[in-house]
């Protein structure tokens with residue numbers, strides 16, 4: 207949606223051909239709901255926004271590590287790390 211809006215407003219052909227009524231309805235206190243239950247208001251062209259992730263529940267902000275390790279890559283890396291450490295100590 208954001209990318210489409212950007213393309214629309216930065217395209218000179220669209221802009222020159224239709225300068226009238228180019229501004230969408232703006233909602234200064236649009237309601238945003240996250241899947242985790244967090245709610246806040248923001249300025250938007252949509253009256254209501256539903257999002258799947260926010261700063262209250264994203265692992266980057268919560269500090270919780272959630273590594274999706276489907277192929278055992280993390281374990282293999284740790285084993286290799288241990289191996290190389292063992293070698294370094296022997297020398």
Ligand SMILES: [Zn+2]
Nearest residue numbers: 240242260263
């Ligand atoms: Zn959230």
